[in-house]
Amino acid sequence: MNRKGLIFFLLxxxxxxxxxxxxxxxxxxxxxxxxxxxxxxxxxVDSFHQLHLMIGGNVYQTEKHVNYAYDAQTGKYDFxxxxxxxxxxxxxxDISIVNLKTSFGxxxxxxFSSPDEFALTLKYAGxxxxxxxxxxxxxxxxxxxxxxxxxxxxxxMYHTGAFIDQMERTGNYPxxxxxxxxxxxxxxxxxxxxxxxxxxxxxxxxxxxxxxDKDMRLAQAYKPDFIIVYFDWSDNxxxxxxxxxxxxxxxxxxxxxxxxxxxxxxxxxxxxxxNYFYKGVAREGVVAYSLGNLLASDQQVxxxxxxxxxxxxxxxxxxxxxxxxxxxxxxxxxYYDTTTVKGKTNVYSVPCWAIENGDIFPNIPYIEKRRVxxxxxxxxxxLGANADEVQYNLNELIVNNIKETIEIxxxxxxxxxxxxxxxxxxxxxxxxxxxxATDPKSAASLERVYEQSAxxxxxxxxxxxxDKKKSKTYIKEKAKAEDIFVSAPAKPATKPIDTVAKxxxxxxxxxxxxxxxxxxxxxxxxxPVLTEEKVEEIPTVSDTVYRIQFYALKVYEPLDxxxxxxxxxxxxxxxxxxxxxxxxxxxxxxxxxxxxxxQIQPRYKQSFIVKFINGKRALx
Numbered sequence: 001m002n003r004k005g006l007i008f009f010l011l012x013x014x015x016x017x018x019x020x021x022x023x024x025x026x027x028x029x030x031x032x033x034x035x036x037x038x039x040x041x042x043x044x045v046d047s048f049h050q051l052h053l054m055i056g057g058n059v060y061q062t063e064k065h066v067n068y069a070y071d072a073q074t075g076k077y078d079f080x081x082x083x084x085x086x087x088x089x090x091x092x093x094d095i096s097i098v099n100l101k102t103s104f105g106x107x108x109x110x111x112f113s114s115p116d117e118f119a120l121t122l123k124y125a126g127x128x129x130x131x132x133x134x135x136x137x138x139x140x141x142x143x144x145x146x147x148x149x150x151x152x153x154x155x156x157m158y159h160t161g162a163f164i165d166q167m168e169r170t171g172n173y174p175x176x177x178x179x180x181x182x183x184x185x186x187x188x189x190x191x192x193x194x195x196x197x198x199x200x201x202x203x204x205x206x207x208x209x210x211x212x213d214k215d216m217r218l219a220q221a222y223k224p225d226f227i228i229v230y231f232d233w234s235d236n237x238x239x240x241x242x243x244x245x246x247x248x249x250x251x252x253x254x255x256x257x258x259x260x261x262x263x264x265x266x267x268x269x270x271x272x273x274x275n276y277f278y279k280g281v282a283r284e285g286v287v288a289y290s291l292g293n294l295l296a297s298d299q300q301v302x303x304x305x306x307x308x309x310x311x312x313x314x315x316x317x318x319x320x321x322x323x324x325x326x327x328x329x330x331x332x333x334x335y336y337d338t339t340t341v342k343g344k345t346n347v348y349s350v351p352c353w354a355i356e357n358g359d360i361f362p363n364i365p366y367i368e369k370r371r372v373x374x375x376x377x378x379x380x381x382x383l384g385a386n387a388d389e390v391q392y393n394l395n396e397l398i399v400n401n402i403k404e405t406i407e408i409x410x411x412x413x414x415x416x417x418x419x420x421x422x423x424x425x426x427x428x429x430x431x432x433x434x435x436x437a438t439d440p441k442s443a444a445s446l447e448r449v450y451e452q453s454a455x456x457x458x459x460x461x462x463x464x465x466x467d468k469k470k471s472k473t474y475i476k477e478k479a480k481a482e483d484i485f486v487s488a489p490a491k492p493a494t495k496p497i498d499t500v501a502k503x504x505x506x507x508x509x510x511x512x513x514x515x516x517x518x519x520x521x522x523x524x525x526x527x528p529v530l531t532e533e534k535v536e537e538i539p540t541v542s543d544t545v546y547r548i549q550f551y552a553l554k555v556y557e558p559l560d561x562x563x564x565x566x567x568x569x570x571x572x573x574x575x576x577x578x579x580x581x582x583x584x585x586x587x588x589x590x591x592x593x594x595x596x597x598x599q600i601q602p603r604y605k606q607s608f609i610v611k612f613i614n615g616k617r618a619l620x
Contacts, residue, residue: 047316047317047318048314048315048316048317049180049181049182049314049315049317050180050312050313050314050315050325051094051095051179051180051182051184051226051312051313051314051315052092052093052094052095052310052311052312053093053094053095053096053097053309053310053311053312053313054089054090054092054093054095054096054097054126054308054309054310054311055096055097055098055228055230055261055288055291055308055309055311056090056096056097056098056099056127056291056294056306056308056309056332057098057099057263057268057290057291057292057293057294057306057307058098058099058101058263058264058266058291058292058293058294058295058296058297058306059098059099059100059101059102059122059127059130059293059294059295060101060102060293060295060296060297061101061102061114061118061295062111062297062298063111063431063432064298065079065082065114065347066108066114066115066431067431068344068345068346068347069082069115069117069118070430070431072430075427075430076117076427077115077117077118077427077428078117079115079117079118079121080121080124080403080407081346081347081348082121082295082347082348082349083121083122083124083125083295083349084348084399084403085348085349085350085351085354085360085394085399086125086294086308086332086349086350086351087124087125087126087399087402087403087406088392088394088398088399088402089308089310089330089351089392089394090125090126090127090308091125091126091402091406091412091413091414092126092310092392092414093126093310093414094179094180094414095128095129095177095179095184096125096126096127096128096129096414097127097129097130097131097186097228097230098122098127098129098130098131098294099130099131099134099230099232099263099264100122100130100131100132100134100159101134101136101297102114102118102136103136103137103140103144103145103147103148104116104118104119104144104147104148104151104152105140105143105144105147105148106147106428106429107144108428108429108430108431108432109432110140110144112136112139112140112144113140113144115428115429116151116425116426116428117422117425117427117428119151119152119155119157120155120420120422120425122155122157123155123156123157123412123415123418123420124406124407124411124412125412126412126413126414126415127157128156128157128158128412128414128415129157129158129159129160129175129177129186130152130157130158130159131159131160131161131188131230131232132145132148132159132160132161132162132188132204133160133161133162133188133189133190133204133205133206133232134161134190134232134264135190135192135193135232135234135264137161137162137190137199137204138190138192138195138196138199138204139196139198139199140198140199141198141199141201142164142199142201142202145162145164145199145202146164149164154420155418155420156415156418156420158175158177158186159175160172160173160174160175160186160187160188161188161189161190161204161205161230162202162203162204162205163202163203164202164203165202165203166203168203169203173187173205173215173218174186174187174215174218174219174222175187175188176222176224181315181317182225182226182313182315182322183222183223183224183225183226184224184225184226184227184228185219185222185224185226185227185228186227186228186229186230187205187212187215187216187219187227187228187229187230187257188205188229188230188231188232189205189206189207189208189212189229189230189231189232190204190205190206190207190231190232190233190234190264191206191207191231191232191233191234191235192204192206192234193234207231207248209248209251212229212251212252212255213255216252216255216256216257217255219256220256225313225315225320225322226258226259226313226322227256227257227258227259228257228258228259228260228261229252229257229259229260229261230261230262230263231245231248231260231261231262231263231264232262232263232264233245233262233263233264233265233289233290234264235264235265236264236265236266237265237266237267237302238265238267238269239265239267239268239269240269240270241262241269241270241272241289241290245262245289246272249262249272249274249285249287249289250274250276253274253276253278253283253285253287254276254277254278256278257285258285258322258324259285259286259287259311259324260274260285260286260287260288261287261288261291261309262287262288262289262290262291263290263291263292264290265290265292266292266293266296266297266302266303267290267292267302267303267305268290268291268292268305268306268307268378268379268382268383269288269289269290269292269382270289270382270383270386271286271287271288271289271329271383271386271387272286272287272289272386273285273286273386274286274287286324286327288309291306291307291308291309292305292306292307292379293305293306293334294306294308294332294349295334295347295349296334299336300602301371301375301602301603301604301605302602302605303334304333304334304335304371304375305331305332305333305375305376305378305379306331306332306333306334307329307330307331307332307379307383308329308330308332309327309328309329310327310328310329310330310390311324311326311327312324312325312326312327313325327387328387328388328389328390329379329383329387329388329389329390330351330389330390330391331351331352331353331375331376331379331380331389332349332350332351332352333349333350333352333355333371333372333375333376334347334348334349334350335347335348335349335350335355335361335364335368335372337361337364339363339365350372351391351392351394352372352373352375352376352379353376353389353391354394354395355369355372355373356369356372356373356376359394359395359396360394360395360396360399365560366557366559366560367559367560367564370551374605374606407422410422543587543613543614544587544611544612544613544614545585545586545587545611545612546584546585546586546587546588546589546592546609546610546611546612547582547583547584547585547586547592547609547610547612548582548583548584548592548595548596548600548607548608548609548610549580549581549582549607549608549609549610550567550570550581550582550583550600550604550606550607551579551580551581551604552578552579552580552581553578553579553581554577554578554579555579556572556579557579559581566599566600566603567583569583569584570582570583571583575617582610583600589609592609593609596609
């Protein structure tokens with residue numbers, strides 16, 4: 001065989017061997033396929049976990065709330081009504097977060113401490129994580145903070161923001177919560193205008209970029225799926241976020257935060273979308289600058305509004321990618337019910353839409369329903385461009401069924417494995433004797449700090465609790481404010497002018513719910529006569545007068561001035577298809593403005609001064 005023949009033979013032999021090996025491999029593959037189980041043949045697809053977040057604002061508990069909740073006949077506290085109507089919503093959250101503005105020091109004389117029964121109410125309401133970094137925590141001592149933490153631990157509630165010492169903070173911060181396959185990191189900070197000596201022996205997280213930077217890097221070491229940063233901003237009653245708050249929000253986003261929420265101003269603020277870069281990738285974050293109050297500190301109308309953030313977070317279990325899939329807001333309002341049980345006040349946090357639709361409290365006094373409607377309108381107007389409202393099917397039957405279920409099982413719906421029987425709770429001491437605002441020797445009291453007036457700042461609250469001289473100054477200022485605010489309005493400076501009633505319009509008024517019993521000595525005033533829809537037919541005067549408009553309604557509603565005495569002497573006229581409610585006739589704009597600021601504006605934020613010239617309303 002020549003050389004060429006040999007080469008050909010070797011190539012042919014190599015091809016035959018390769019073919020035989022390939023055939024063997026094919027057979028092996030077929031055998032493997034036949035041996036595999038049917039479920040192993042399915043294509044691997046993405047699978048997701050979902051987590052439901054409910055995030056609320058401030059939760060206050062002042063001496064007034066404590067007194068309202070105490071039953072002298074039974075010697076027990078009952079706070080269950082306070083969250084009765086938001087309890088079904090908070091229990092929907094796998095994680096429900098609030099900013100706790102009280103403590104549990106087992107001291108009825110401490111204005112910053114609440115009975116342990118309120119802590120159990122928080123648990124039953126579905127709240128399972130509370131934030132401590134705020135001004136009220138700065139007003140307690142180390143022993144009170146320690147006991148507060150022990151109570152929360154006993155009821156299986158997470159807490160963060162304040163710590164016994166730096167060592168405890170190092171081992172327990174950031175707060176890490178594992179729920180339904182998610183790992184959530186929560187960071188909490190506050191801005192303290194001042195710090196009492198009593199709280200300087202323990203740690204409160206204060207806003208500091210260098211500390212936040214270290215905490216964010218530590219949080220990421222735990223490899224969380226989602227990071228929430230919760231701020232207590234200070235800046236009481238500011239309704240617009242400051243440049244500092246906006247800059248700080250963007251800063252924490254750039255450090256890895258997924259959601260930023262704020263509170264403390266006691267009023268809702270807007271929600272923004274923030275564009276930023278994280279690890280070189282363009283992203284968009286959601287920041288709610290203030291959630292307002294979930295449970296308000298007082299009856300001042302501007303304090304009573306707030307909203308819940310209702311958020312769904314989704315996680316791909318194969319890629320571990322986590323993102324917000326759906327979210328919205330739920331406007332809430334703190335309602336002080338003085339009519340359901342005669343002689344007793346109950347405090348409720350209520351979802352606004354359920355009041356508007358008549359699903360709960362169908363007999364709520366008209367003026368309170370208007371406040372709920374107006375408060376919800378302001379929140380929707382502020383947030384509507386960036387957030388949708390979420391409304392659940394909620395009525396008295398559902399609310400009562402859920403309340404009964406929780407009481408029977410002694411556990412919240414979102415934590416059925418942590419059972420705490422209210423019967424095992426040692427009854428707290430009765431509330432301390434009410435303090436009078438006019439007693440200059442009394443200690444500072446939240447009952448006076450958060451009353452129905454403009455009130456002092458939180459810094460003054462702290463000063464009043466630590467300095468007797470400042471406490472006396474505060475009480476004098478507060479008593480003066482109370483005298484101005486609560487007293488009945490003075491009679492108009494000018495003498496009453498005869499009304500010119502031409503062709504009165506016939507109206508079938510809607511009867512408002514009664515707020516007081518009518519007796520021979522307690523009859524509601526005769527409602528004013530309505531005039532036609534012509535400005536010329538407003539009561540005529542010979543020159544310029546100033547009046548205050550506090551309502552403009554599509555349907556005429558009589559107001560019960562036996563209960564709301566500050567509205568005595570109001571009048572109604574028609575203009576532009578609306579019934580416009582006005583009060584007062586002042587020759588002096590200064591006197592009108594003073595009356596408006598002292599009596600009307602604090603209760604009706606939408607009110608304003610109107611000028612009339614020779615009986616005609618001036619447009620400018």
